[in-house]
Amino acid sequence: MTDKVIKNYVGGAFVDSGTYFDNIDPVNGNVLAKVSEANRAMVKQAVAASRKALNGPWGRMSVQQRTALLHKVADGIEARFDEFVEAEMADTGKSYQQASTIDIPRGAANFRIFADMVKTASNESFHTDTNDGAGALNYSVRRPLGVVAVVAPWNLPLLLLTWKLAPALACGNCIVAKPSEETPSSATLLAEVMDEAGVPAGVFNLVHGFGPNSAGEFLTSDPGINAITFTGESRTGSAIMRAAAETVKPLSFELGGKNAAIVFDDADFDKALEGTVRSVFTNGGQVCLCTERVYVQRGLFDKFVEGMKQKAEALKIGWPTEKDTDMGPLISFEHRDKVLSYYRLAEKEGAQFVTGGGVPVFGDQRDKGAWVEPTIITGLSEDARCVKEEIFGPVCHITPFDTEEEAISMANNSQYGLAAAIWTRNISRGHRVAQQMEAGMVWVNTWYLRDLRTPFGGVKLSGIGREGGSHSLNFYAEPSNICIKL
Ligand SMILES: NC(=O)c1ccc[n+]([C@@H]2O[C@H](COP(=O)([O-])OP(=O)(O)OC[C@H]3O[C@@H](n4cnc5c(N)ncnc54)[C@H](O)[C@@H]3O)[C@@H](O)[C@H]2O)c1
Numbered sequence: 001m002t003d004k005v006i007k008n009y010v011g012g013a014f015v016d017s018g019t020y021f022d023n024i025d026p027v028n029g030n031v032l033a034k035v036s037e038a039n040r041a042m043v044k045q046a047v048a049a050s051r052k053a054l055n056g057p058w059g060r061m062s063v064q065q066r067t068a069l070l071h072k073v074a075d076g077i078e079a080r081f082d083e084f085v086e087a088e089m090a091d092t093g094k095s096y097q098q099a100s101t102i103d104i105p106r107g108a109a110n111f112r113i114f115a116d117m118v119k120t121a122s123n124e125s126f127h128t129d130t131n132d133g134a135g136a137l138n139y140s141v142r143r144p145l146g147v148v149a150v151v152a153p154w155n156l157p158l159l160l161l162t163w164k165l166a167p168a169l170a171c172g173n174c175i176v177a178k179p180s181e182e183t184p185s186s187a188t189l190l191a192e193v194m195d196e197a198g199v200p201a202g203v204f205n206l207v208h209g210f211g212p213n214s215a216g217e218f219l220t221s222d223p224g225i226n227a228i229t230f231t232g233e234s235r236t237g238s239a240i241m242r243a244a245a246e247t248v249k250p251l252s253f254e255l256g257g258k259n260a261a262i263v264f265d266d267a268d269f270d271k272a273l274e275g276t277v278r279s280v281f282t283n284g285g286q287v288c289l290c291t292e293r294v295y296v297q298r299g300l301f302d303k304f305v306e307g308m309k310q311k312a313e314a315l316k317i318g319w320p321t322e323k324d325t326d327m328g329p330l331i332s333f334e335h336r337d338k339v340l341s342y343y344r345l346a347e348k349e350g351a352q353f354v355t356g357g358g359v360p361v362f363g364d365q366r367d368k369g370a371w372v373e374p375t376i377i378t379g380l381s382e383d384a385r386c387v388k389e390e391i392f393g394p395v396c397h398i399t400p401f402d403t404e405e406e407a408i409s410m411a412n413n414s415q416y417g418l419a420a421a422i423w424t425r426n427i428s429r430g431h432r433v434a435q436q437m438e439a440g441m442v443w444v445n446t447w448y449l450r451d452l453r454t455p456f457g458g459v460k461l462s463g464i465g466r467e468g469g470s471h472s473l474n475f476y477a478e479p480s481n482i483c484i485k486l
């Protein structure tokens, strides 16, 4: 039993509500800490502290001062890099390789890119001709939205929390953030870093808890919140839209996906194979951009499926701390059971299992963790639930196709539209097919190659709005137009 308590961070102080929930290590089911669950009153205090900071030191701070502080926060993350890696691995079971090369570096990078971008952001102005010949000057100024609620998921905890926090703070907003109940640790470490960097009290607040009838719902339904930026399941997005509807406010939603990869028979076989294995199994398939539907041109189908099978079976499912581990456990027993239920559903729907479909046996304490086997299935029809519904685990379905038109039609036949990957040596085809994808982000001959200045977001059930680069600045600071009669 541990006596470690993870606290909330409200108005510049670490506070404890006296009500707790367990923080579980998904590697072996051990309790890592007790987490203080913020109650409605604490959430209200956090909103009030934000408002006070907005009308106080933070609102009066120059862009230079604000952005210098954000760089200090990035410095703080880098200075405590190993602690952040350890915290992320403890909460999620993800590998050292993933946490140390993706999750934590991006935590610092997110602060730096938006601190730099906001310093060079411009506004628009127009000279307007008027009948009296004197003219008028129209120009816009940007104002922060005010108090912004940031609600984040568990799969890339620090990366996704700071992906929203950084631009919101860079634009002068104050924040009340709620990380996932599954991953409180790196967010709380971030609060320490903010505190140490001298971010004024109330600018950043952190409340722990769940969604319905807990901190998530208290926060997103609070009338003192001016905008909500949310990353999570599509159905949660619907719930948050309903909660926010009464007090109309800007929403930015990054939601679910059922992403397709299309492999043409003229693709570079080795690159397409390596890239598709990475896009299916990275982070145990627990990345919104991961591929769950693979479409392979018929001439290549058998060879590609065999190649995927060999690579999936060669993945090292191991201790997160081992440097060559490729895949850890899923985030929780509940999520593990959800993914396993889809493995069983695939059997019922008549799938052939190329590999996987079960739970690995280690013969050690990992047998008490939330582990599943990397899995590849084929043979299902396009309207099967396992081909339509987001599973969010280390699993993909592979389907053959004959023509480019058929592949595009199958890939687009989804209620989601977040990301897609196209593999072909024919670059004209790469452009042509990518431009027909009903998705917010399309990679050609690569996957998850990120330029933080580009628009990030999804269509259909995958989201509302875009963040990234100027898109983030346009969401977190809205223009007012001023017209001066000359
Ligand atoms: N599009 C993207 O960029 C992106 C990125 C990561 C994850 N995701 C999606 O997120 C999902 C996995 O993450 P998850 O399981 O944490 O999602 P989730 O929707 O279950 O939870 C996300 C966050 O919302 C909170 N929440 C839940 N119900 C709420 C409510 N009624 N009101 C307010 N807050 C509420 C949770 O506590 C958590 O902090 C997957 O669907 C994945 O595709 C999307």
Ligand SMILES: N/C(=C\C=C\C=O)C(=O)O
Pocket: 155, 156, 160, 163, 286, 287, 288, 289, 450, 456
């Ligand atoms: N938002 C980003 C990644 C999202 C991953 C989803 O799980 C990013 O890389 O900026």
